[in-house]
Amino acid sequence: MADVPKMDMKTLPTGLTYYVAYPYLPRRGNPNDRPMKVPEYAIGHHWGTQMNITAQDTVPEQYDILVRTAKLHLTKDYARGIQYHWVIFIDGTTYYTREDHEWENHCSNGTINKKSIGISFCCNTSTQGLTDAQKKSASRLIQYYEQYKKTPRPNVRGHTEVAINLKTGKLDPKQTSCPGTAGMKFIKDYRLGVYDKPVSQPTPPADPCATVKAELSALSTQNEDLKAELVVKSSELGALQVKLNDNDVICDALSHDLIGAQAELSKWNKKTWAQLIAEGLKKIFNQIKK
Numbered sequence: 001m002a003d004v005p006k007m008d009m010k011t012l013p014t015g016l017t018y019y020v021a022y023p024y025l026p027r028r029g030n031p032n033d034r035p036m037k038v039p040e041y042a043i044g045h046h047w048g049t050q051m052n053i054t055a056q057d058t059v060p061e062q063y064d065i066l067v068r069t070a071k072l073h074l075t076k077d078y079a080r081g082i083q084y085h086w087v088i089f090i091d092g093t094t095y096y097t098r099e100d101h102e103w104e105n106h107c108s109n110g111t112i113n114k115k116s117i118g119i120s121f122c123c124n125t126s127t128q129g130l131t132d133a134q135k136k137s138a139s140r141l142i143q144y145y146e147q148y149k150k151t152p153r154p155n156v157r158g159h160t161e162v163a164i165n166l167k168t169g170k171l172d173p174k175q176t177s178c179p180g181t182a183g184m185k186f187i188k189d190y191r192l193g194v195y196d197k198p199v200s201q202p203t204p205p206a207d208p209c210a211t212v213k214a215e216l217s218a219l220s221t222q223n224e225d226l227k228a229e230l231v232v233k234s235s236e237l238g239a240l241q242v243k244l245n246d247n248d249v250i251c252d253a254l255s256h257d258l259i260g261a262q263a264e265l266s267k268w269n270k271k272t273w274a275q276l277i278a279e280g281l282k283k284i285f286n287q288i289k290k
């Protein structure tokens, strides 16, 4: 098994974490000889051969498979090492295997090769299908090219969709079944927007102030309720004060009337006593006269 180099681990803005494998893989030629400014196409592939790849493979085993594949591709004179820019294993682990500013002969179409990146699922998608982990990695990878490299969505294709019949020079899907049944379904679903869901973000750590914030929020609500109640009570108090003032006025008027009545009563009493005395004296004088 090949020794595993210390590959960098990087993360795309769309959330895909991957290993940078290209500096270590066997290759030939100068990367600058085949410049590609913008990847106008993203082409999906699969590996027809299974190479005993399993979902349990770890990085050393996956790296070993990449080295063996690069060596296999180097046996073709038109290849300069591993022919794909990206490789996605069964468990979703992704390797950057060729820089995306260097074009490579990965699909049977000379024009498309010069302006496309090749993304390969390293399994036979017709017999093994695709795992959710592979679909997740692939969708985040293609989203990156769409959003940050402006690769148009209609140009996300399966190998079979761009394959050319060398005899006729025309597009001929029968030239290859690559990227396999499940791979081609994924590509079509991707174009239809099935994988457009927002990339899930890692759950942020629990807020240590959450309890205090909740209490503060409850108190704030209670405070607003009390303020509203205070407005109602103030209004009621105002009405009661008005009523009290009215009662004071009525009370003053009644006091005034009472004083008047007492004065009248006093006058009447005096007059009555004077009359009684006068009548009494009159009776006495009358008896005396008799």
Ligand SMILES: [Zn+2]
Pocket (backbone or CB within 6 Å): 044, 045, 046, 106, 107, 159, 178, 179
């Ligand atoms: Zn292919």
